[in-house]
Amino acid sequence: MADIPTPAVTISAIAEEAGVSAPTVSRVLNGRGDVAPATRERIESLLRARGYRRRGSRGGEMVGLLDLVFNDLDSPWAVEIIRGVEDAAHAAGSGIVVSAIHRRESSTRQWLQNVRSRTSDGAILVTTDLDSSLRAELEELHMPSVVVDPVGVPDLAVPTIGATNWAGGLSATDYLISMGHRRIAFVAGRPELWCSRARLDGYRAGLETAGLNVDDDLVVPGEFDYESGFRAGERLFGLADPPTAVFSASDQMTLGVYEALRRRGLRVPADISVIGFDDLPEARWASPPLTTVRQPLAEMGRLAVHTVHRLARGEAIESPRVELATELVVRDSTAPVTVSSAE
Amino acid sequence: MADIPTPAVTISAIAEEAGVSAPTVSRVLNGRGDVAPATRERIESLLRARGYRRRGSRGGEMVGLLDLVFNDLDSPWAVEIIRGVEDAAHAAGSGIVVSAIHRRESSTRQWLQNVRSRTSDGAILVTTDLDSSLRAELEELHMPSVVVDPVGVPDLAVPTIGATNWAGGLSATDYLISMGHRRIAFVAGRPELWCSRARLDGYRAGLETAGLNVDDDLVVPGEFDYESGFRAGERLFGLADPPTAVFSASDQMTLGVYEALRRRGLRVPADISVIGFDDLPEARWASPPLTTVRQPLAEMGRLAVHTVHRLARGEAIESPRVELATELVVRDSTAPVTVSSAE
């Protein structure tokens, strides 16, 4: 949805439409107390409806600021995206405003409030849950936006950028099969996320193509974080017939699997092969360095910047949905299945 | 140095002082080409000298934006700071603009350029190298700033926030000594950084207090990153008389040490004890979970926000130099020295 340049929504335009004077609208905007509740309400809804945004004396130029919104900043995953976004934004002479909304309605309100008072050229939303209402508001603010790694099925109203999760799941599984593994476990990611589904389906497809059954005991739930990876590992290696390889849907969970293995005295990759997903710096730093499916997070961030900037300039974008390629990165956590572990 | 409210430096004030008209100054500010070089230069230096900042029609209010500047965004260390800053800034209704200047003069210029055109309430500089010239410019922009984890000896002109690095170095060393270790190695951080020196001195103090000699073979250089930690590990365990414990000045280097140990078939903590510094999330996720000196990075970020905000409001700050306490976090990478390794 490229923005058709609308007839500048100024304070006086709003005032006219509301049947009041400009100073009154100004008072509402600045939160001065002395406005009749009814008037205030009428003006406020009009401001929202028309997407009023404070602007300098100069017209509709870009302000050189892009909003980058996460649910949480507590994962190393987030930095990778920040890096790509920072890089591309600064190259384009723009700054990035980083926010975390913690999946809380209140934080989201506050962020919108903040955005409204300072203006920015667009928003990059990362795995945001509250798309529906949030996006409606952004629409009202006439703020171009793009979603990186969307939660649910992309609805095409907002452009999305992701990775080829299904293909990544497939390539990891294929690789393990090519090393002779037959009992391959999968530790899933947060089930409500679109990308988790795709990775799981890629894993299933890999097994089925090779004529292997999907053993439900070997598919365990996870939440993408270290703790759930650890729990998954405990469960998997407590099995009567444990797997010879584990593929988990995030690097962080894989580190949890490592620890579960260490506690049982099992060695990677001698006793068991392990593959992760993401290729965070942590994957290189793991001991042994982790074989993983690389997701080009920084590139996704860069592309997101170019996409919002296009939207902000009213240019067309190639496709509302882009998936960048994942790639298997082989390191030291995978090895051919051994006779002892395979039996 | 709190800002005394100066007589608003507006375009017309600059114009008058430069002996030109307001439109001419406006043209310079907007990079229009049609200004005589001499005029442009005169105006530009005046803009800098007077600390001209674009402001809305409303006066000297705060704009609700804080700049957070890193050299690089490639370490998990950075996110911890971002988290604290984001948290405190949003609580105060402010957004944060995150930049990476990559130690490059050009990126720094670009950032300053960017800041100049959009205005922000202040800057938080993290381990910035180019303090001298950069800070002079910020001073000119009348932009309050604080440095987190300063590179060199703090000069008191700008408030700084750090951690008790010396005490942290001491407590890690004391702890290892209390476990019976006598040959304790130290992997140092980037030598030009103030915090590296303090950690090293804390280590030395710990040894000396216990009546142990500092063995120069056991003090190896590092750069804070994984690779230098790995190299340090290789060197240390190639020694004729290797250490029974290693204390390294960052968690990232410690992960490199882990890998060097794994390659030699040495086990943590059975064969050797290891302590890190920082307590990044990575420390919890290491296998085995890492004993480390916690640095309250998020709190340092939060304090930085409160400090710039105070400066921005012209309030006094308690102390130009604050150090927050470090704390030893004991996990599974340390154990009493064993007879076999101690001999």
Added chain:
DNA sequence: CTGAAAGCGCTTACAG
């Protein structure tokens, strides 16, 4: 609680 008037900081044609 609201508006008419004045004003502020800045920019945009226009003219030379």
Added chain:
DNA sequence: CTGAAAGCGCTTACAG
């Protein structure tokens, strides 16, 4: 290359 004039978007007293 530069300025006088007009104008824009907004806010600030002031008056009722």
